[in-house]
Amino acid sequence: MPVFPIIATPAGPVSSDAPAWNRQRRSQMPSHRYRNVFDKVDVPLAERTWPDRKLTEAPLWVPVDLRDGNQALPEPMDPARKKRFFELMVAMGYKEIEVGYPSASQTDFDFVRVLAHTDLAPDDVTIVVFTPARRDLIERTIESIRGITNDVVVHMYTATAPIWRDVVLGRDSDNVRALILAGATDVLELAGDLANVRFEFSPEVFNLTEPDYVLDVCDAVTTLWDATRQRPVILNLPATVEVATPNVYADQIEYMHHNIARRDCVILSVHPHNDRGTGIACAELAVLAGAQRVEGCIFGNGERTGNVDIATLALNLHAQGIDPMIDFSDIDEIRRTVEYCNQLEMHPRHPYVGDLVHTAFSGTHQDAIKKGFVEHHARAAKESLPATAVEWRVPYLPIDPADIGRSYDAVIRVNSQSGKGGIAYLLETGFGVELPRRLQIDLARHVQRRTDLDGTELSADQLWRIFHEVYVGGKDAADVALISFDSHDEHERTTTRVTLEIEGQQSNSTHEGVGPVEALIEALTVHNRHIEILSLTQTSVRAGNDSDALTMVEYRTVDGSGWVAGVDRSVLTATLNAVVRAVNSAGHTIAAR
Template sequence: MTTTSFPRLSTPAGPIPLQAPFWNRQRHSSMPSHRYRDVYSRVEVPQTERDWPANRLTAAPLWVPVDLRDGNQALAEPMDPARKRRFFELMVTMGYKEIEVGYPSASQTDYDFVRLIAEGGIAPDDVTVVVFTPARRDLIERTVASIQGIANPVVIHMYTATAPTWRSMVLGREPEDLKQLILAGGRDVWELAGDMPNVRFEFSPEVFNLTEPDYVIEICDAMTALWHATPERPVILNLPATVEVATPNVYADQIEYMHKNLARRDAVILSVHPHNDRGTGIACAELAVLAGAQRVEGCIFGNGERTGNVDIATLALNLHAQGVDPMIDFSDIDEIRRTVEHCNRIEVHARHPYVGDLVHTAFSGTHQDAIKKGFAEHRTRAAAEGREESEIEWRVPYLPIDPADIGRDYDAVIRVNSQSGKGGIAYLLETAFGIELPRRLQIDFARHVQQHTDTTGTEVTAADLWKVFEEAYLRADVDAGIAITSYDTAETDGDSRTRITLRIDGREHTSAHRGCGPVEALAAALEAQSIRIDVVGLHQTSVGSGADSEALTLLEHRTADGGAWSAGRDRSVLSATLSAVIAAANRIRADQTA
């Protein structure tokens, strides 16, 4: 391989001395970059000709979300069974046909979730479930036990690290010893599950991208022979960039080399699993598919160890933006985001591609003007051709896709030509009252403000904004006849008890709840009265400052029409939160009786 250096600038009189122009001087850095080796000196791909640069993406690869295993292992608080099931059901609804569901030998929670799939019938017949195991017999036995009785297609995914540093430092094995360990694991898998007709097999040489290519080929060919790979029962060879260490073209070269040199290629599904340590995991996956990969493992929004796994949503919607059907349904991306945030307990960044709150929002006046003109031209073309706007080629400036494709409305794009206006609303409330609104509440509240200004036609002051806010979010608790009249808590020998009294349509209902706090007890008491509140998030702020300040709880929850907000205000944070829950209950009840 050759290395590339930037040429010196030159003139007819010859090269410009590096020390002459200020913009060509090297800046001093105190970072110890000399401690690191470039990847070319560690793994050189014997590739002299490459086809991938001339290829084009024309179809979606096989997608395999690993949120329930790899993504779950990367969470500070791993998913409980309810969150795991909710995430699984989301992925089924989105149309994923192969889902990695867990690491059953690693935890009882994962084992039990695989058993739920086996016994609970929560997986449609056409969904393949993947289970993950190291190459160790006792763990393989536990894994095979977990899948007993599953009627769905199953993939047993076995892995072992193969890179030199991992071989010597972590596993203490010479190359041949490690190969024999892997083959022993492969034989155990075949012995225990080879006769199960619904089971296929997957092998990952972990840290593939730092392993000698010919050594990987040697092991992978031995595994496909051991597992009797055929086109009718192909073996998945998954080649992870476990720690991203090179530019994406290097990974593409590695994948193409494997693609061209593996034995039994027609009996192999070539898969990739890029991580994002360099911030180029998406590029690695796209170039790997150009280079011959047929399958991509990743997480829906890129959650994973360190800087994350590859982001499947971005990969899929990149294809959509190029006119290629991604084969996964992202038509309600906000609901997908809310569910993923709930299950992972991690917020998606506002600038995250496609899904972030701000990705379709223009703050710049020039951008706003171009977008408005683009929308106008789009509608004019549709009218001139007598076609629906959704049938017209999309070419609106600054918007690579139509926000409506993923369930976003145009208010967030055009009216905020006034997103600056939304920002101004939030600024006035913060400066006048000390209230800090979450971004999504800013968008929701701006609609109420717009209705107010459309009606009055007058300038909106901070005091006016606060009145609109009170009417929209704080007074909802008096509308539908639900109130909390009392609550008390007690704790005995570590066992907490909460008594809640509700007044609903003038009648009181008292209930006692063990092992939970007042907020959870209130939600349970309401659910007992057929009023279920699905909380998305709670945000605490305050009204005023100093000794006179009051707590303000902002509660985001689901309704039949999507998301909604309610609020509660009190001197006590707890009382404010309970008031917010009651406000939400009244809104839900009002919607039910409307």
Template sequence: MPAHRYTDVYTRVDVPLADHDRRWPTRRITAAPLWVPVDLRDGNQALAEPMDPERKRRLFELMVRMGYTEIEVGYPSASQTDYDFVRLLAETDIAPDDVTIVVFTPARRDLIERTVESIRDVRNPVVIHMYAATAPIWRDTVLGKDRDELREMILAGGRDVWELAGHLPNVRFEFSPEVFTLTEPDYVIEICDAITELWQATPARPVILNLPATVEVATPNVYADQIEYMDRTLARRDGVILSVHPHNDRGTGIACAELAVLAGAQRVEGCIFGTGERTGNVDIATLALNLYTQGVDPMIDFSDIDEIRRTVEYCTRMEIHPRHPYVGDLVHTAFSGTHQDAIKKGMAEHRARARVEGRSEREIAWRVPYLPIDPADIGRTYDAVIRVNSQSGKGGIAYLLEAEYGIELPRRLQMDLSRRVQQYTDTTGDEVTARDIWGIFSAAYLSDADDRAVRLTAMHLDEAAGRTELTLQVDGTESHSTHQDAGPIEALAAALHAHEMPVEILSLHQSSMRSRADADALTILEYRTADGSAWTAGRDRSSLTATLDAVIRAANADAGARTAVAP
């Protein structure tokens, strides 16, 4: 590939920070920045089918419910739909009083006039966001202006904004030097300081300086250096809200945003799930939930993430990738056997700690392998945490049976059942559900042959006399036996032994199935065979009947095995 065509002259701007003088590498994020979703403007511009008014309103109302307090709602000078939506906010009460409305405009007087007209009589706090491209290649190729000419164009736009809206008490101002990442640092400082002076930035009426990675062109540490340099160099810093707007061209937009906050950014613009031009704007959901997994309140409500996803997918007509962080269908799902085993053990340990501490599972610290977040915290159930395909192991199979049916499998049986499930998935190539696994289990350990060699047709237990009476049907012939000082299981074993059909029980496990409102008892039995051991099971409303049934099944299986190898 012709890598020589790309040079770091294009992909990097040197930041004048002294060596070893960075502050951001040693910092930690301890509080959420101000999140500003731009789905209705930047995200909307990236859609093959831009949102109609109904979709814009639905997405706006979702953002309000989630707790966003500042929302960029459109580009009213460029789109009649956006203009009408801003007017809708002015003329109705769908925007709560504490939500700040942001409108976007280029640095051009006629478009600024249209923008200011759109916010007429808006009761909410308003931010007028003016932008202009400042990077050399944009200056030379797109705008045809040198540094001085562009500076004057930007300040002229700033003066127009101040003239038309500076007197409005509910209006503040934002400026973006577009493609900040490729603009010379001294030039950005020069323009930003001139703008904050023009707009009279003070702590009481701060100006937002938004520093976008309009095109992501360098590693995240470079962006962090650029933001730290601005944070340390800007005039009137206490009257400035330092904002960032990363895109994701290199796939590191989230890292850029996180490092930018460490470097001094107080505000982050992005889209709920990263919708935007090219590879997208930065993903606010991932950023916010990254903080959440570090014990920091993200200040946005993602407790019903599936409803948020459904709304965003409807409004944008774009599906969320199944492996998208936090929200994708498969992000809390393990197919790998080793992952499943670790998750199963971690979930069991989590439940045990909750019992020991006498608190609910939602109250104690979350420490489960492979799951950085408790799925329940974002409205997910545990049903989809473990799913089984040909890559899965015994842990996942056992987890699904326990989660769906309440059955706890002995470890050695997990290995036997896993082999059978593996044969099924290798043959079909399909994922298997808990219901499929139960079907495989039933066929292997609960099936009844029509020609059973032995059946238990009657049993009478005389507890007072300590006597058990049995009636067996062996190869079609009934026989009765009485067993003194023997319980039902011992009596059945003795009767089978007398018919040369011994069943040596190695282990016996009982559980209650949750497949019905009235749970059935399930007995799982391991018995000795000529080759080692095997498994069978019994199921009934009575645990005793279920156990007797399992013993009879073992006897028939062993008899069938002997018949199969007889000369």
């Protein structure tokens, strides 16, 4: 193997006189069509301090999932999903939430009105509403917040970057400035007398706007709105389209931090997007540079490649020993809610929340993690402290999975994760069954127990028998059976009749306007068999006319969660059998949550 010399060379593109080991083939991509961002935005920052600073506390987090994130969904949230997402954010501890764009849709307007007429928003939660700088839309926005007793932020925006001025607005810089001040005047006129209302301004595409121009516009707005310490103005500076390395954004934020007027009367906010994949870095460096507030989405949903992921940002702080001020102690429940509301599945490698983030397939990683766990618990025993009170020092795992509600079983199983992959492969190739990832992990535990006993290699048929024994099984001690099930439409409304046998006694019930699974769960609930279906996956066993339907169900009761399955020629029967199996597996009587 050749030994390459270490040669110090100035930063820059590879040239024809570069060392032979550093020459690269030119691509055929038309890179010459694009200008370096430094040619577009020259930040007049004489001295930067952000590289020497350290993060010491959490900024104010502002989730924009209900507005910016919602606008980016193929299917925007209906009122029920919006309500569930809002309740999640409140439960997690967010104190300022952007709830919608009331002038853009009736659904958003109506949701804001719900907050005005109910106690859905606790008194200490600030409501943010979003509007362009146009009088009729501002009027509609202010109309939506009438009667809300919580603190409210009216968030006005206008694009300020040259391309947007030229291509989108068709106005020069002076006309855009006048448009912004006219909108700010309308906001002040319509809401200035509301004591619980504060104002926010976003010069959209801030990061591509001339620094002196955006500074002038922001100062004009804070002067017009008379920013004070008692009623501060939020200046939100979005990297609407990420176009530069994160240090450029940090310089831009620091320039504003040092030069805006009424600095002690302004809350400096940032709203990074993720077009270059560095939204997290942009936000972290922006906070070092003086930002006090970060807007983004939980797990990073948003237009194009998304908004900055404020869950990852918060847990990055947690991993450095800084309280993120937000509760992620049940991250899987947070994920389920976000996936349900967004109708978007989380990537298994997504930081902190993905199914595989605590899993190692490499043998060397597995060995290091195992040794780290042994050492961690040994230190806890030596100091007579619970494991959660001892400094976390486990290789490859930046945080303790227990902090976010993950069980240690999921990490300890890392020693058999390669086996899990093999199990999944054999069942898929032998039976056409593709298991959900969390069910793969659960099944691997049972298979490992079997292989530990006899030490033999298992075939696909043997694996299928283990799967059937563990998850399908038969009627067990809980003694719940489905006798009959009939669902049909009456007067344009679905009516379902369910007959159950519970502890030897038959019971009939009728359910209207719900699907088959919901009807069965309602029937079981009448008899104090309470169960929550977390996920339901339907597939077939083998292919062809003689294939069986397979339904796999992840359920939860007060006693914990688990997996069951149902197999039948009928998809519906397989699904209902799985639900009954889940109830039987949970025990006799499960108290209502």
